[in-house]
Amino acid sequence: MKTLKLLFITILFCLIAPFCIGGAKSTTSAENLSVSTPKMSIVIDDFGSYEQSGVEKLLSVNVPLTCAIIPHVDNSESNFKEISEHGHEVILHMPMESHVKLPENWYGPVYIKNSDSPEMAKQKLEECLKEMPSVKGFNFHIGSGVSQNKTLMKAIYEFATEHELYFLDSKTIETTATVDACKETGSIYLGRDIFLEANKNRSYGGVCKRLLEGAKIAKEKGYSIVIGHVGAEGGENTAKAICDTIEEIQKMGIEIVPLSEIYEQLKVCSSNNNNIK
Numbered sequence: 680m681k682t683l684k685l686l687f688i689t690i691l692f693c694l695i696a697p698f699c700i701g702g703a704k705s706t707t708s709a710e711n712l713s714v715s716t717p718k719m720s721i722v723i724d725d726f727g728s729y730e731q732s733g734v735e736k737l738l739s740v741n742v743p744l745t746c747a748i749i750p751h752v753d754n755s756e757s758n759f760k761e762i763s764e765h766g767h768e769v770i771l772h773m774p775m776e777s778h779v780k781l782p783e784n785w786y787g788p789v790y791i792k793n794s795d796s797p798e799m800a801k802q803k804l805e806e807c808l809k810e811m812p813s814v815k816g817f818n819f820h821i822g823s824g825v826s827q828n829k830t831l832m833k834a835i836y837e838f839a840t841e842h843e844l845y846f847l848d849s850k851t852i853e854t855t856a857t858v859d860a861c862k863e864t865g866s867i868y869l870g871r872d873i874f875l876e877a878n879k880n881r882s883y884g885g886v887c888k889r890l891l892e893g894a895k896i897a898k899e900k901g902y903s904i905v906i907g908h909v910g911a912e913g914g915e916n917t918a919k920a921i922c923d924t925i926e927e928i929q930k931m932g933i934e935i936v937p938l939s940e941i942y943e944q945l946k947v948c949s950s951n952n953n954n955i956k
């Protein structure tokens with residue numbers, strides 16, 4: 680019986696290992712299984728804002744996108760409805776304070792401040808989620824100050840676990856405390872690989888190039904997460920670039936999936952690794 684159990688665990692590990700360790704380079708038959716198909720998530724930030732350029736085009740894309748909505752702003756409610764109707768995944772785009780002073784209206788009416796207590800941060804998240812029931816996860820809008828604060832980031836990961844949500848680290852600053860906070864709370868780490876409009880380059884060609892970079896990372900690592908924007912940060916160019924590049928990404932053998940799918944897969948890998956230890 681013990682031998683059988685060991686055999687089962689070994690087979691299971693072989694099947695999911697290419698995704699877990701990101702090394703789908705060896706040519707085993709397991710590569711043909713969907714579990715080892717490289718996956719890429721395209722997250723689109725800044726839904727909800729009054730600036731709606733690119734929204735219509737993106738919602739009609741026929742691959743699942745992951746759409747992040749700023750809470751309590753002009754179009755939060757209407758975008759939530761539209762995104763859900765089109766079958767894309769919705770996440771909360773929680774405004775969190777920058778490390779530099781920014782105009783209040785860049786955040787919206789509710790945002791986590793650098794000076795908030797962990798309890799206050801959790802309360803604000805709770806409040807914003809009420810507007811968007813059934814979301815699968817959240818990431819942050821701005822957030823370069825809060826993400827350097829380990830106490831707050833630990834509270835954010837705790838909140839995610841308590842509410843069975845995933846948290847995506849958008850990595851808006853280099854010196855982030857998210858990885859440490861994630862480890863210390865025993866959470867699953869999801870981090871952005873590419874910003875589609877990096878260095879404020881919002882050109883059509885630039886976004887296409889970065890989408891393909893994201894696809895390459897997915898091939899190497901087993902998965903990748905790219906973030907683009909609707910509205911002023913990206914808008915129509917980003918939407919058109921995504922529409923025009925999807926086919927090429929798929930031809931590279933990459934599946935575009937909602938972020939929750941990558942999260943669930945990483946969870947399986949993590950518990951499998953723990954079992955093997």
Ligand SMILES: [Zn+2]
Nearest residue numbers: 724725820821
């Ligand atoms: Zn944002």
